[in-house]
Amino acid sequence: MITIQNIHKTFGNHPILKGIDLTIERGQVVVILGPSGSGKTTLLRCLNALEMPEQGIISFQNREELTVDFSQKLTKNTILALRRRSGMVFQNYNLFPHKTALENVMEGPVFVQGKKESDVRPQAIALLEKVGLGDKINHYPFQLSGGQQQRVGIARALAIQPELMLFDEPTSALDPELVQEVLNTMKSLAKEGWTMVVVTHEIKFALDVADKVVVMDGGEIVEQGSAQDLFNHPKHPRTQKFLQQIRVA
Ligand SMILES: Nc1ncnc2c1ncn2[C@@H]1O[C@H](COP(=O)(O)OP(=O)(O)OP(=O)(O)O)[C@@H](O)[C@H]1O
Numbered sequence: 001m002i003t004i005q006n007i008h009k010t011f012g013n014h015p016i017l018k019g020i021d022l023t024i025e026r027g028q029v030v031v032i033l034g035p036s037g038s039g040k041t042t043l044l045r046c047l048n049a050l051e052m053p054e055q056g057i058i059s060f061q062n063r064e065e066l067t068v069d070f071s072q073k074l075t076k077n078t079i080l081a082l083r084r085r086s087g088m089v090f091q092n093y094n095l096f097p098h099k100t101a102l103e104n105v106m107e108g109p110v111f112v113q114g115k116k117e118s119d120v121r122p123q124a125i126a127l128l129e130k131v132g133l134g135d136k137i138n139h140y141p142f143q144l145s146g147g148q149q150q151r152v153g154i155a156r157a158l159a160i161q162p163e164l165m166l167f168d169e170p171t172s173a174l175d176p177e178l179v180q181e182v183l184n185t186m187k188s189l190a191k192e193g194w195t196m197v198v199v200t201h202e203i204k205f206a207l208d209v210a211d212k213v214v215v216m217d218g219g220e221i222v223e224q225g226s227a228q229d230l231f232n233h234p235k236h237p238r239t240q241k242f243l244q245q246i247r248v249a
């Protein structure tokens with residue numbers, strides 16, 4: 001289980017996350033929905049210690065327990081340990097443009113985890129095969145489609161063998177015909193039992209794959225439940241309003 005308690009994050013004097021509580025069971029897929037500016041990306045970045053909350057506790061309990069209390073002063077080692085628990089997939093892929101697909105995937109294990117390149121290479125190739133890119137390992141990002149680049153991004157996040165995979169609108173920058181290949185890759189990860197938090201507006205994906213859907217608005221979780229319940233019987237007026245907007249769009 002991964003538990004998130006009372007996360008607060010402020011930018012300047014704007015409170016952006018106002019006490020987020022969330023529990024993620026091992027192997028669960030949690031989909032986060034919510035209007036632009038509601039704090040979804042900020043929450044993912046806090047989970048991965050790319051942003052430092054002022055307050056709150058994150059506890060990873062699926063492997064060796066790691067509990068981080070952000071109200072304490074954290075050491076560099078604690079921050080690194082937290083970062084290694086999750087792999088992040090970004091909206092705009094964030095690949096290194098001057099590195100091949102294979103080099104992008106090997107980067108984390110080699111440069112962050114200090115593993116030997118020769119040990120990491122077979123695993124990196126296997127990950128690229130898993131995301132359907134076994135024939136593209138020596139291609140540079142500019143030689144790949146958006147969907148292919150995003151699948152390299154997924155393989156790269158998997159390469160550090162994280163306890164949690166974080167996806168921030170992984171398909172929103174893609175042309176419509178490329179969305180499905182990325183969603184299918186994510187579906188197969190869910191089937192393999194990866195624990196995933198996915199920010200997305202893909203309702204069908206949420207209905208097919210999510211164990212839990214969470215709606216954020218104004219830096220708070222306003223509602224959570226099963227995808228079926230939430231889409232068919234949204235309780236909170238802000239959830240109803242948001243669902244209307246994305247259905248019309
Ligand atoms: N580094 C930053 N400095 C200052 N303000 C920030 C920073 N990052 C985010 N914010 C602000 O925090 C709020 C939440 O932003 P966030 O990116 O988390 O929203 P979001 O829910 O991911 O939105 P979207 O759906 O548009 O991606 C916004 O008002 C944004 O302007």
Ligand SMILES: [Mg+2]
Pocket residue numbers: 040041042168
């Ligand atoms: Mg965002």
